[in-house]
Amino acid sequence: MEITTITELYVFVLAGFVGYQVITRVPPLLHTPLMSATNAISAISVVGAMVIAGAHYNRVSTILGFIAVASATVNVVGGFLITDRMLRMFRPAGRGGPEGPITTGAAAPGKPVAGATPAGAAPAAGSPPSAVR
Amino acid sequence: MARTLFIETTYLVASVLFILGLRSLTNPERARRGMQLAAAGMVFAIIGTLINHEIVDYRWIAVGIGVGALIGYPLGMWVPMTAMPQQVAISHMFGALAATLVGVAEYYTAAGVVGPGRMAALGFETLFGSLTITGSLMAAGKLQEVLPGRPLTFRGQNIFNIALFAVTVGIFLFLVGHPENAALFYIMLALSLAIGVSMVLPIGAADMPVVVSLLNSYAGLASVATGFAIGNNVLIIAGALDGGSGFLLSVLMSKAMNRSFANVLFGAFGTATTAVAKTSAGLTARSISAEDAAVQLAYASLVVIVPGYGMAVAQSQHQVRELAEQIESRGGTVKYAIHPVAGRMPGHMNVLLAEANVPYDRLYDMDEINPEFERADVALVIGANDVVNPAARSDPSSPIYGMPILNADKARSVIVLKRGMNPGFAGIENDLFFQAGTSMLFGDAKASLTKLITEVKAV
Numbered sequence: 001m002e003i004t005t006i007t008e009l010y011v012f013v014l015a016g017f018v019g020y021q022v023i024t025r026v027p028p029l030l031h032t033p034l035m036s037a038t039n040a041i042s043a044i045s046v047v048g049a050m051v052i053a054g055a056h057y058n059r060v061s062t063i064l065g066f067i068a069v070a071s072a073t074v075n076v077v078g079g080f081l082i083t084d085r086m087l088r089m090f091r092p093a094g095r096g097g098p099e100g101p102i103t104t105g106a107a108a109p110g111k112p113v114a115g116a117t118p119a120g121a122a123p124a125a126g127s128p129p130s131a132v133r
Numbered sequence: 134m135a136r137t138l139f140i141e142t143t144y145l146v147a148s149v150l151f152i153l154g155l156r157s158l159t160n161p162e163r164a165r166r167g168m169q170l171a172a173a174g175m176v177f178a179i180i181g182t183l184i185n186h187e188i189v190d191y192r193w194i195a196v197g198i199g200v201g202a203l204i205g206y207p208l209g210m211w212v213p214m215t216a217m218p219q220q221v222a223i224s225h226m227f228g229a230l231a232a233t234l235v236g237v238a239e240y241y242t243a244a245g246v247v248g249p250g251r252m253a254a255l256g257f258e259t260l261f262g263s264l265t266i267t268g269s270l271m272a273a274g275k276l277q278e279v280l281p282g283r284p285l286t287f288r289g290q291n292i293f294n295i296a297l298f299a300v301t302v303g304i305f306l307f308l309v310g311h312p313e314n315a316a317l318f319y320i321m322l323a324l325s326l327a328i329g330v331s332m333v334l335p336i337g338a339a340d341m342p343v344v345v346s347l348l349n350s351y352a353g354l355a356s357v358a359t360g361f362a363i364g365n366n367v368l369i370i371a372g373a374l375d376g377g378s379g380f381l382l383s384v385l386m387s388k389a390m391n392r393s394f395a396n397v398l399f400g401a402f403g404t405a406t407t408a409v410a411k412t413s414a415g416l417t418a419r420s421i422s423a424e425d426a427a428v429q430l431a432y433a434s435l436v437v438i439v440p441g442y443g444m445a446v447a448q449s450q451h452q453v454r455e456l457a458e459q460i461e462s463r464g465g466t467v468k469y470a471i472h473p474v475a476g477r478m479p480g481h482m483n484v485l486l487a488e489a490n491v492p493y494d495r496l497y498d499m500d501e502i503n504p505e506f507e508r509a510d511v512a513l514v515i516g517a518n519d520v521v522n523p524a525a526r527s528d529p530s531s532p533i534y535g536m537p538i539l540n541a542d543k544a545r546s547v548i549v550l551k552r553g554m555n556p557g558f559a560g561i562e563n564d565l566f567f568q569a570g571t572s573m574l575f576g577d578a579k580a581s582l583t584k585l586i587t588e589v590k591a592v
Contacts, residue, residue, distance in 0.1 A: 005250050008361055008369055015370040018152060019377035025159040026378075028385075028473060028498050031480030032217060034158055034378055035349055037168055039224050041151045042356045042375035044175060045231045047144075047182040048363050052238045053197055054188035061238035066193040068238070072231035073201020074208065075224050076179075080172040081209025082220065086484055087165040089214075093492035 040079025046072035143181025150174030233262030245313035258358035267329030282338030350379025389473035421572035427588030433510035443516015452582035512544035
């Protein structure tokens with residue numbers, strides 16, 4: 001048992017507590033987006049896969065790493081996109097009537113985009129917000 | 134050194150943004166912004182990783198990201214909301230696949246020269262990862278109806294499954310002490326893949342909300358193990374969030390069915406129980422015409438709609454909303470009663486109704502809506518069955534006895550939209566259908582709803 005392992009256990013246990021506190025407050029209304037969101041977030045394993053795919057340890061690990069990068073990226077891209085697509089649909093009464101007809105695609109460009117850009121997250125990260133939308 | 138510091142900083146930023154993102158999901162108003170921040174965090178982490186000094190060749194990374202994006206984009210943008218349960222199951226498969234492959238690659242590269250701690254992490258990662266891969270594929274197959282939705286069982290299955298699991302865990306424990314046994318490592322991998330298949334096949338489609346949540350949890354735990362194996366904190370944090378949320382959801386789902394985990398996993402619900410349960414002999418259900426049903430709805434002051442999996446199958450959520458609008462335009466109030474396990478995954482009905490532009494403040498959880506049924510003039514049950522079966526309250530011999538249900542039977546009158554008199558997925562007769570105030574409107578939900586809309590307009 002190394003000291004770093006203990007540190008990692010600290011991280012795990014504390015993250016577990018934080019996660020529990022946060023997730024128990026998510027209303028059942030958003031349980032499906034919660035699932036796809038956590039799934040997208042855990043696709044962070046892409047960073048581990050990237051190192052293996054790019055490190056030239058040996059041919060086998062490069063190929064496995066490549067497949068791992070691809071499958072994790074599926075979840076990064078697909079997971080965040082679908083979470084956003086779902087969250088976009090949840091509207092309170094009195095909104096979304098006139099400009100939100102039946103298809104979600106038509107409702108999208110209107111207000112949500114305008115609401116998201118001024119805060120500055122979009123320019124900061126370049127490609128990601130476009131990936132999000 | 135500066136490099137490592139930069140990379141670790143991006144990971145820290147990512148971790149914070151992930152937690153903030155999930156926190157934003159407590160409020161539908163802020164959720165979108167929060168998740169966009171989380172996505173930005175992910176991009177930071179990916180950019181940070183690119184300067185890792187171990188990476189000498191970017192070609193495979195670039196191609197991998199390209200291929201992943203090509204598959205991920207259509208999965209994220211074009212999959213219809215009705216197919217969401219399958220989509221979620223498939224994405225658990227991809228997550229687990231990534232974790233498993235990282236584990237295998239690490240083990241292969243280390244050529245068996247690993248300490249017991251790292252071996253434990255790698256073994257755990259491979260074990261949970263690979264059983265999630267095949268388990269999720271089976272679940273997706275059942276949800277997509279490529280595989281039969283009923284439980285697939287054989288004699289002695291539970292003993293077989295438990296033995297299989299015990300052997301695999303045994304190999305895992307042995308490997309922790311003797312990590313140089315490469316052959317055993319790959320045998321463990323193969324057995325874990327087999328566990329995923331044999332664990333999910335015997336579970337009926339109606340129990341998929343629990344299974345999907347549980348697989349969500351396993352995929353997260355596999356990511357945690359990856360984090361331990363490669364010493365990466367952001368993986369541990371993200372995996373813990375994923376694993377924790379999946380676990381909590383599966384507990385909630387099990388509670389909503391009044392069943393234990395063990396019962397869901399080993400119960401093979403809906404096979405043997407059907408024969409002994411109450412039969413419909415001697416009871417008659419009253420059927421109703423769309424015209425009469427429309428009159429009831431048009432003059433109701435409170436209508437509670439109970440959607441179920443049948444609404445998802447018929448893809449009739451838009452018609453439901455349209456009918457509700459018609460009722461509302463005549464002065465009635467419409468509320469939706471959402472049972473936690475209605476549909477095939479947590480929150481399934483909410484997503485479908487939100488897609489049809491039903492405002493989310495009309496969607497009520499079971500505890501909020503149950504006291505309201507007594508005041509309701511009509512409870513309109515659309516393709517739901519077991520979640521409104523009063524036997525869960527009154528009949529101790531019923532297999533679903535004790536399960537919390539929506540009290541649709543307390544409404545002044547009940548209209549049930551149903552294709553035919555087949556029992557629900559649990560295979561149990563529903564007393565609600567034979568109750569005095571209940572009338573059945575037979576037919577495909579979409580067709581029936583369309584008729585109701587025209588008739589309500591005409592009233």
